[in-house]
Amino acid sequence: MSNGFFNELNEKKISRRKFIKWSGAVSAPVVLGGIATTGNMVKKAGAELAAKKADELVLTTCSTVNCGGRCLIKAHINNGVVTRLTTDTKADTFELPQLRACIRGRGYRQFVYNPDRLKYPMKRVGKRGEGKFERISWEEAIDYIAKELTRITEKYGPASRYSNYASGHSGSIIGAGNMIQRLFGLTGGYLGFHNSYSSAQTTNATPFTYGTTQTGSTLDNLSHSKMIILWGHNPVETRFGVTDFYVRKAKENGVKIVVIDPRQSDTAVALADEWIPIAPTTDAAMMDAMTHVIITENLYDKSFVDQYCVGFDENHMPDGVPEGESLKSYILGEKDGVPKTPEWAEKITRVPASTIRRLAREYATNKPSALMQGWGPQRQAYGEQFVRGGTVLAAITGNVGVKGGWASGAGYISLVKTTAVPKGDNPVGLTIPCFLWTDAIVRGTEMDAKDGVKGLAEEQDTLPVNMKAMFNLAGNTLINQHSDCNKTAEILSDESLLELIVVSEIFMTPSAKFADILLPSNTFMERWDVGTTWAPSQQAILSQKCIENMYESKSDYEWMTMLAKKLGVEQKFTEGRDELAWIKWSIEESRKTDPNFPTFEEFKKEGIYQVSLEGNSVVAFEQQIKDPKNNKFETPSGKIEIFSKALWDMNDHEEIPAIPKYISSWEGPEDPLTEKYPLQLIGWHYKRRCHSTFDNNKWLEEAGPQVMWMNERDAATRNIKDGDRVKIFNDRGEVHMPVKMTNRVIPGTIAIPQGAWWSPDKDGVDQRGNVNTLTSQRPSPLAKGNPQHTNLVEVARV
Amino acid sequence: MIQAGLMGADKIEWMNARKYMYQLLIVMFSTPMSQESYSLIKDNVQTNGFPEEISDGDFLKSFFQEEESFAIQKAREDYFRLFVGPDSLPCPPWESVYRGKDRALFDYPTFEVRDLYSSFGLEMKKQEGQHDEADDHLIYELEFMSILIDKVLDADSPAEQTAALLGQKKMLDEHLKKWIPDLAQDILTNASSLYFQGSANILNSFIQFDSELVNELL
Numbered sequence A: 001m002s003n004g005f006f007n008e009l010n011e012k013k014i015s016r017r018k019f020i021k022w023s024g025a026v027s028a029p030v031v032l033g034g035i036a037t038t039g040n041m042v043k044k045a046g047a048e049l050a051a052k053k054a055d056e057l058v059l060t061t062c063s064t065v066n067c068g069g070r071c072l073i074k075a076h077i078n079n080g081v082v083t084r085l086t087t088d089t090k091a092d093t094f095e096l097p098q099l100r101a102c103i104r105g106r107g108y109r110q111f112v113y114n115p116d117r118l119k120y121p122m123k124r125v126g127k128r129g130e131g132k133f134e135r136i137s138w139e140e141a142i143d144y145i146a147k148e149l150t151r152i153t154e155k156y157g158p159a160s161r162y163s164n165y166a167s168g169h170s171g172s173i174i175g176a177g178n179m180i181q182r183l184f185g186l187t188g189g190y191l192g193f194h195n196s197y198s199s200a201q202t203t204n205a206t207p208f209t210y211g212t213t214q215t216g217s218t219l220d221n222l223s224h225s226k227m228i229i230l231w232g233h234n235p236v237e238t239r240f241g242v243t244d245f246y247v248r249k250a251k252e253n254g255v256k257i258v259v260i261d262p263r264q265s266d267t268a269v270a271l272a273d274e275w276i277p278i279a280p281t282t283d284a285a286m287m288d289a290m291t292h293v294i295i296t297e298n299l300y301d302k303s304f305v306d307q308y309c310v311g312f313d314e315n316h317m318p319d320g321v322p323e324g325e326s327l328k329s330y331i332l333g334e335k336d337g338v339p340k341t342p343e344w345a346e347k348i349t350r351v352p353a354s355t356i357r358r359l360a361r362e363y364a365t366n367k368p369s370a371l372m373q374g375w376g377p378q379r380q381a382y383g384e385q386f387v388r389g390g391t392v393l394a395a396i397t398g399n400v401g402v403k404g405g406w407a408s409g410a411g412y413i414s415l416v417k418t419t420a421v422p423k424g425d426n427p428v429g430l431t432i433p434c435f436l437w438t439d440a441i442v443r444g445t446e447m448d449a450k451d452g453v454k455g456l457a458e459e460q461d462t463l464p465v466n467m468k469a470m471f472n473l474a475g476n477t478l479i480n481q482h483s484d485c486n487k488t489a490e491i492l493s494d495e496s497l498l499e500l501i502v503v504s505e506i507f508m509t510p511s512a513k514f515a516d517i518l519l520p521s522n523t524f525m526e527r528w529d530v531g532t533t534w535a536p537s538q539q540a541i542l543s544q545k546c547i548e549n550m551y552e553s554k555s556d557y558e559w560m561t562m563l564a565k566k567l568g569v570e571q572k573f574t575e576g577r578d579e580l581a582w583i584k585w586s587i588e589e590s591r592k593t594d595p596n597f598p599t600f601e602e603f604k605k606e607g608i609y610q611v612s613l614e615g616n617s618v619v620a621f622e623q624q625i626k627d628p629k630n631n632k633f634e635t636p637s638g639k640i641e642i643f644s645k646a647l648w649d650m651n652d653h654e655e656i657p658a659i660p661k662y663i664s665s666w667e668g669p670e671d672p673l674t675e676k677y678p679l680q681l682i683g684w685h686y687k688r689r690c691h692s693t694f695d696n697n698k699w700l701e702e703a704g705p706q707v708m709w710m711n712e713r714d715a716a717t718r719n720i721k722d723g724d725r726v727k728i729f730n731d732r733g734e735v736h737m738p739v740k741m742t743n744r745v746i747p748g749t750i751a752i753p754q755g756a757w758w759s760p761d762k763d764g765v766d767q768r769g770n771v772n773t774l775t776s777q778r779p780s781p782l783a784k785g786n787p788q789h790t791n792l793v794e795v796a797r798v
Numbered sequence B: 001m002i003q004a005g006l007m008g009a010d011k012i013e014w015m016n017a018r019k020y021m022y023q024l025l026i027v028m029f030s031t032p033m034s035q036e037s038y039s040l041i042k043d044n045v046q047t048n049g050f051p052e053e054i055s056d057g058d059f060l061k062s063f064f065q066e067e068e069s070f071a072i073q074k075a076r077e078d079y080f081r082l083f084v085g086p087d088s089l090p091c092p093p094w095e096s097v098y099r100g101k102d103r104a105l106f107d108y109p110t111f112e113v114r115d116l117y118s119s120f121g122l123e124m125k126k127q128e129g130q131h132d133e134a135d136d137h138l139i140y141e142l143e144f145m146s147i148l149i150d151k152v153l154d155a156d157s158p159a160e161q162t163a164a165l166l167g168q169k170k171m172l173d174e175h176l177k178k179w180i181p182d183l184a185q186d187i188l189t190n191a192s193s194l195y196f197q198g199s200a201n202i203l204n205s206f207i208q209f210d211s212e213l214v215n216e217l218l
């Protein structure tokens, strides 16, 4: 090149040498296939060059990740892009509280517009779990799934097909898990599941006392209580609907609030007058001792117990049960010689006897009072006893069916009912407890009713076949949120066991790594649904599609429609409806039973259907108590069953007692294994995450880093300092993470916030702090629920 | 200063050289390496033609000395890992991610470059039922540069020429220069192939140089 041009330039600024080099580096056009551009940048349609600014559109939507809150989110949309989010701004009243987004909610734009989202369908190319994938088209993905599904169904039968428990998208109308089951149902059937990872023990145990899980009252009740005991309940961090709002209102009314928890949760800090730390897995011992105080000091409600309950004492027992099996006999130690005194319980629970005694007296004499159970303490080896113990305390103190009282137990209640797209029939008709899916892969053909299998025909003892095809849609329970990650990984990696794993996800989660086919899912802002909160729930929010699908992502319903077509059942699957049409259908169905349910147009305008508590206050079992003649409890006896004959007849009195009893737990504080692993380990719901959702959000990580809590005493004896990176280990695995020294956790117990993404290094040591590296797959006896807070470990400096 | 009304042959040559540079960068960053792009680059790029102090020539030179199919495979794997996924992206190629406060797409730079495109009668292609692509992806910013260089070459008047150069200046100074150094650093830290270590260096140095140059031209 001649230098004429260069001479025009200022040589002080541009080096001649550089200029010559750059101008000679590429000597000819560098275009692929003769096309110089990507073709994505085009001439603007129409003449108007200056972009006409369209008006900002504001649509309500609802974060249908599995958070208890499901807050109202307003998306401000400009030219098809969400540019800003706001939340509920209406007046905050006692009857109609505001539904404001929390710290996580402020990050939703980051969630939707995260550069790390899965963008294209992928097919595994390496070994399963290795994380190597190649991009494929949607057509290829659907073809592959259809072919494999057909092959597996022909070879093993429809009972080998399973849709895993998953809650990453928890809209109440078109859940991915339900929809794939609908598709399975139309093509021969599937192995279903019952239970949840949240509340298996309480949903199974509560009905043995009350005949139902619907034991919740509306939350305005709390302001009529004299005392509220939040037992392992942490609504400030978990956001159980607006429970924290109503507890705070009660506090403002002068109601005393006690939190019982191994950890001084944010709820304990923000709302409690008293925090009682307790050793995990020993709650039922404390309940037994409280019962002891209430019985021996004659503080129980005798007429209530006589009239409404079965099994309190020997005079009120069902037929066919030997002497000495009543609650009173057990508590006083008449048969086993061990009176369940506060002193007895102190040794087990580490709660001083004087505290137990005082709390029992306060609860029994300050009527009405509310004992509200969280779901954390029921996620333990014998969580059913905690559940039943709470219901019995409420019953013997006469706190059931009265305003300001609380029946305890599962606590479900819904003022707003939505209608889900029907799953349809399952010709196979079998379900397993959702926690036992790994068992169904390895030893399905050995699993019988004792393992909690339901729906077995008379001549059928076990499941007909092991699980072979797994659909894990919008969930991280394929490994991260299930117990014992190392064991699970081993099972999943064995390609001779599961022959097909389909995962749909938004991000490359630990579960997604195990996919054979990995489908990019859209987010709640790109699909239609309706959000409802965890119980007690008084609202539904229209979760509108605010923007089009990002990248090549699709909603689960969209790709399932493609799959249904391939399998020849499209019409039956969709009934001619897309997502929006199903929403409209669902609204009309709901309006049939609840005329106040808004029409689609109204719903779209308001975004929310929130029922005011004014005039809608509900007290659970009020009718049964006011008018027992005409309103029986739904139990076999028609009464509150302190003693359950149904449980007695199960004939496993040690682990499934007919009255609530403290059962010394494996991997509890009394297990001889404490010699090797002296510390108890629990998890908790961390405010920076919603289960495992948002763990990849770096901004929230700054707000709440992943640290393990350890009491200063336990740290001192191990020479551990605040901020040290420590190893936490037991026979199931090892985790490395930083430690926070604190007196906010009871000595002898450490706590790791649950939901961190399992990140094993090459030696299988988790480097992120996933509590499930250390948890066990052993289920609870009655519910077959997950025992997540039942673990023994040791901790040392790395 | 650019002469009014006409452009000498050497200047045209130079504009073309710039265009080829942008084309090269587009090929490097817009698709995973293929046999075709491998040969294209090998044949058209003087791997020892880059300024020595950035040593990118060496990376590329060494790259083309590796066994061909091995080299292509490595460059492909790197491309997906760095820019596409499915794993978390170490170098997300969007300006908003680097400059917005959320490390997310569709922050203010998207709308700024959208306006810039629009002022030259350009926009991102819209597809029915799909979210618009983010305008501030590395490739589109580079493509915009290449289109505007054509506009200089095809200009009918000095005013048009100057306008097209001003557009380039704006893209360089207000956008590319503001985030490419960080992106290039992330690529250098995370790339495992010689190819992308070389490409990152070329990208960063050329953007710096081209900005100086365009500022001088105006």
Ligand code: SF4
Pocket (backbone or CB within 6 Å): A063, A067, A068, A069, A070, A071, A100, A101, A102, A103, A104, A105, A106, A239, A690
């Ligand atoms: S994470 Fe839960 S509480 Fe927070 S904004 Fe979302 S729905 Fe509301």
